[in-house]
Amino acid sequence: MKKHIISGVKLTALCLVFFSGIYTLFILGIAQITPNKGKGEIVEVNGKKQYLNIGQSFTDTKYFNSRPSAVAYNAAGSGGSNKGPSNPEYLAEVQKRIDTFLMQNPEIKKSEIPADLVTASGSGLDPNISIQAAEVQVKRIAKIRNIDEQKLVHLITENTEKPVARVFGPEKINVLKLNIALDKLK
Known part of the structure; x- marks a missing residue:
């Protein structure tokens, strides 16, 4: 049980970092090369x-x-x-x-x-x-x-x-x- 909880917390932390940080910055970077900077x-x-x-x-x-x-x-x-x-x-x-x-x-x-x-x-x-x-x-x-x-x-x-x-x-x-x-x- 403890093993599954630790895995769940690790996956949640990884998703939080990826989707709140890396993915967001990636999309922001793509927007900056579009006309009008994504606006x-x-x-x-x-x-x-x-x-x-x-x-x-x-x-x-x-x-x-x-x-x-x-x-x-x-x-x-x-x-x-x-x-x-x-x-x-x-x-x-x-x-x-x-x-x-x-x-x-x-x-x-x-x-x-x-x-x-x-x-x-x-x-x-x-x-x-x-x-x-x-x-x-x-x-x-x-x-x-x-x-x-x-x-x-x-x-x-x-x-x-x-x-x-x-x-x-x-x-x-x-x-x-x-x-x-x-x-x-x-």
Whole structure:
């Protein structure tokens, strides 16, 4: 028994030193060689710093809508809603998002709404939307801003991020980058 306790204490001490010290310093070292020293991608918009890697709320109809957040875009409290797909509160929330989207985009059918425009991501902070989610909003934005739809489609194409090594993950669009580029269109 004593032998197992001593082994357990040694393993605990070893893990404590490794994960609290060595591993942490290793990850910190890797972060220092990345752009912006591991602090994320930061852009300045109208004198305010914005993080490209954290979802932002865009609800104004003249902008591309972002993915909903279960944590109100608060990076300190990252997480999903933890409500299952059959939870009545969750279903009501999703239905409310669908109704709002259909009200803002009357020419779109309910079946054409991509899931990422009405459901929050697991972290609640996803800064990206799918290509389909951007394209389904083109008519509304073109009408409100009096911009040719083809210009918006081209803008979406220009801001599309390809999968890592063109294999891992889907194509996506960072909503903040897209909306910054949208504001620069004349």
